[in-house]
Amino acid sequence: MVPSPLPRVQLSVRRSSRHPWIYRKMCRPAEHAPGTFVEVFDREGRFAGRGIYNRKSQIAVRLLTEDPAQPLDDAFLDALLDRAIAYRREVLGLERTTDAYRVANAEGDGLPGLVVDRYAGFVVAELFSAGWYRKLGWLLPALRSRFPGSTALVRADAEVERREGFRVRDFELERLLASGGPQSLRTTVTEGGIRYRVDLRSGHKTGFFCDQRESRLRVRDLARGKRVLDGCSYTGGFALNAAAGGAASVVAVDLDERAAALARENAALNGLEVEVRHRDVFDHLREAAACGAEHDLVVLDPPKLAAGRGDVESTLHKYRDLNALACRVLAPGGTLLTCSCSGAVSEARFREALRAAAQQARVSVEVLDVRGAAADHPVRLEFPEGRYLKVVTARVTPAGSEPRPSRPARPSRPARPSRPAQASRPSQASRPARPSQASRSSRPSRASEPRSSSSSRPACAPAWRRAGGPGRASGASAGGSSSS
Numbered sequence: 001m002v003p004s005p006l007p008r009v010q011l012s013v014r015r016s017s018r019h020p021w022i023y024r025k026m027c028r029p030a031e032h033a034p035g036t037f038v039e040v041f042d043r044e045g046r047f048a049g050r051g052i053y054n055r056k057s058q059i060a061v062r063l064l065t066e067d068p069a070q071p072l073d074d075a076f077l078d079a080l081l082d083r084a085i086a087y088r089r090e091v092l093g094l095e096r097t098t099d100a101y102r103v104a105n106a107e108g109d110g111l112p113g114l115v116v117d118r119y120a121g122f123v124v125a126e127l128f129s130a131g132w133y134r135k136l137g138w139l140l141p142a143l144r145s146r147f148p149g150s151t152a153l154v155r156a157d158a159e160v161e162r163r164e165g166f167r168v169r170d171f172e173l174e175r176l177l178a179s180g181g182p183q184s185l186r187t188t189v190t191e192g193g194i195r196y197r198v199d200l201r202s203g204h205k206t207g208f209f210c211d212q213r214e215s216r217l218r219v220r221d222l223a224r225g226k227r228v229l230d231g232c233s234y235t236g237g238f239a240l241n242a243a244a245g246g247a248a249s250v251v252a253v254d255l256d257e258r259a260a261a262l263a264r265e266n267a268a269l270n271g272l273e274v275e276v277r278h279r280d281v282f283d284h285l286r287e288a289a290a291c292g293a294e295h296d297l298v299v300l301d302p303p304k305l306a307a308g309r310g311d312v313e314s315t316l317h318k319y320r321d322l323n324a325l326a327c328r329v330l331a332p333g334g335t336l337l338t339c340s341c342s343g344a345v346s347e348a349r350f351r352e353a354l355r356a357a358a359q360q361a362r363v364s365v366e367v368l369d370v371r372g373a374a375a376d377h378p379v380r381l382e383f384p385e386g387r388y389l390k391v392v393t394a395r396v397t398p399a400g401s402e403p404r405p406s407r408p409a410r411p412s413r414p415a416r417p418s419r420p421a422q423a424s425r426p427s428q429a430s431r432p433a434r435p436s437q438a439s440r441s442s443r444p445s446r447a448s449e450p451r452s453s454s455s456s457r458p459a460c461a462p463a464w465r466r467a468g469g470p471g472r473a474s475g476a477s478a479g480g481s482s483s484s
Helices: 074-091 130-134 136-146 158-164 171-180 210-222 237-244 257-270 281-290 309-328 347-361 437-441 463-467
Strands: 008-010 021-023 036-041 047-053 059-065 100-105 114-119 122-127 151-155 186-191 194-199 227-231 249-254 275-278 295-300 330-340 363-371 390-398
Touching (some): 036 059, 047 130, 074 100, 100 186, 122 130, 122 136, 130 136, 136 151, 194 237, 210 237, 210 295, 210 330, 227 237, 227 309, 237 249, 237 257, 249 257, 249 281, 257 275, 281 309, 295 309, 309 330, 309 347, 330 363, 347 363, 347 390
Parallel strands (some): 008 036, 122 151, 227 249, 249 275, 295 330
Antiparallel strands (some): 021 059, 036 047, 047 059, 100 114, 114 122, 186 194, 330 390, 363 390
16 A cells, blocks of 8 residues: 655755654755655655654654655554553553653654653653644544543643744643642652652653653662762652662752752652752752761752753763762762763763763762663664663762772792802912003093083982972972072
């Protein structure tokens, strides 16, 4: 069966990559409305795929299929959504341990520009493309039929709406607000035996960060008997797991007043002791370092700092300064679990920022492992941007305190052979006669012999060692010539 033709987009380049994004600069101008489903052909006229087109966006095409026989109909979208749900339910078995998880992970599930999260009796879709806004007539009924009894909500970031050229009006959200007020848009989810209040209206992203599920459990394992600081704590995910893991003390810090209030509520809900502070984490760390406060485990999970490639350098400086401050409040041998959720910052660049932070704080950082998002956030190999979350666990020690390998014992020197007995000196008579005065005068004078200067004489130690260390200079030598 040949699919019915869709509006056409022609590329100005050859298509040699399987990356699901095609940028606007690679496309010839087309006047299709934002969010139109299109067929894409390369410069030579060869079929490249079918996807969502938006001439207003830098990402002009988000490819859904490269199969020329695959139509972009509702049946195809149903199959993609069913496969994503089956992976969470049947392969990962998430519903046995939690009712909060990622249902569809955009490009990772073949649905570029669409994220869907489940929170107990709610299913929340976040749109990053005008194409999914135009397909809400398929999406919302599809979610309700697969999660019976759940309320389906739609969200979009204001900047995404501006860039993509659409505006979400969620009538279901408006109905709930009108009938039950803001409380009707809050729910409670369970993860690893801990309950969390989730604010579906005012919370960040879709309301909760399912991508850190496995790292939160890691903190629970690391926290026993430790003094824990959860910087950028949001609603207390890491802090609550540290307390549940038997931490000696837990401090949670966040600048978002609503998030801090929800973190206190979550601690009370679970009967866990967490000290929540509403303040800037940079200020908190500076004051803690100034007064000599120490923690055994510090968690840093700041919000997305780099919106795009143009923000990378300034973001790396922030990561460096933040982690340097954290290193200063860690007890010797303490653990740092630090994160970056900025997709524009690669893992290699994030490591560079941590190396600069260690140098700035004058500590040694030993990386124990590097992780990403939880397993319900799959990443396609041809789409490395999907690995946006980097979670580094490291051991921090004062610089120079690393144990040095012991030197092998030097082998004993063999005994010197005894000297042969010296022959008896010749008698005076047998010695050769001294040269005469005339023959002495034929030797060159001392003035004509080259004389070694005092600077070339061997010293008792290298000059740098006498001056106090390699690369240092003292006295006149530091400023140039000596006055003597």
